Amino acid sequence: AQSVTQLGSHVSVSEGALVLLRCNYSSSVPPYLFWYVQYPNQGLQLLLKYTTGATLVKGINGFEAEFKKSETSFHLTKPSAHMSDAAEYFCAVWLYSSASKIIFGSGTRLSIRP
Amino acid sequence: SQTIHQWPATLVQPVGSPLSLECTVEGTSNPNLYWYRQAAGRGLQLLFYSVGIGQISSEVPQNLSASRPQDRQFILSSKKLLLSDSGFYLCAWMPASGLPIAGELFFGEGSRLTVL
Numbered sequence: 218a219q220s221v222t223q224l225g226s227h228v229s230v231s232e233g234a235l236v237l238l239r240c241n242y243s244s245s246v247p248p249y250l251f252w253y254v255q256y257p258n259q260g261l262q263l264l265l266k267y268t269t270g271a272t273l274v275k276g277i278n279g280f281e282a283e284f285k286k287s288e289t290s291f292h293l294t295k296p297s298a299h300m301s302d303a304a305e306y307f308c309a310v311w312l313y314s315s316a317s318k319i320i321f322g323s324g325t326r327l328s329i330r331p
Numbered sequence: 332s333q334t335i336h337q338w339p340a341t342l343v344q345p346v347g348s349p350l351s352l353e354c355t356v357e358g359t360s361n362p363n364l365y366w367y368r369q370a371a372g373r374g375l376q377l378l379f380y381s382v383g384i385g386q387i388s389s390e391v392p393q394n395l396s397a398s399r400p401q402d403r404q405f406i407l408s409s410k411k412l413l414l415s416d417s418g419f420y421l422c423a424w425m426p427a428s429g430l431p432i433a434g435e436l437f438f439g440e441g442s443r444l445t446v447l
Contacts, residue, residue: 223374251436258419258441258443259441260438260441261421261423261438262438266434266435268434307374307375317363317380317382317425317427318388319365319434319436321374321377322374323373323374324374
């Protein structure tokens, strides 16, 4: 069965520092992978996604993620954190070849220190 | 353009009372529809999804049910709420097929339910 694990429920970085949010997945077939961001009391919005092709994908707000099949990982990074990046981030996996389920990780809350 | 509406935004209900949350999508046809629940510290849990009218798949045995009476309408219900039903409920839709947005979920603004 597919699953998603996000290491660290809360990550705190200083403004201007590197952001690294970790995501590992378990899947028996090549998945589509996603990162979503959620601001307080709002729905989620897509940051970026990996389907096929280039393993380094760029998203909105300067975020990017790299699909590493050998490590079953899809970590999210941003070179320089901004105060507006404070939010909750979710990694998700979709097995497009089977039922239309999308499974989310437990989320990582990102805090930015001035 | 496509839009998704979810209501009510906030709801406070006593234990044992019924529940009805509604979600509608505009600007598309035959979408896949989803209900997720977000409880404090527990991430996003898939409750139900639907690939067509009257077709409901349940992911977690619980006190809730879902219905899809029309192509773009998805309803989450309960006959008797429990304290543990409190949470932030999110409706979402996904195109049934086609790239480049295959697999991408579009979320409503959420409904916050507090059961007292």
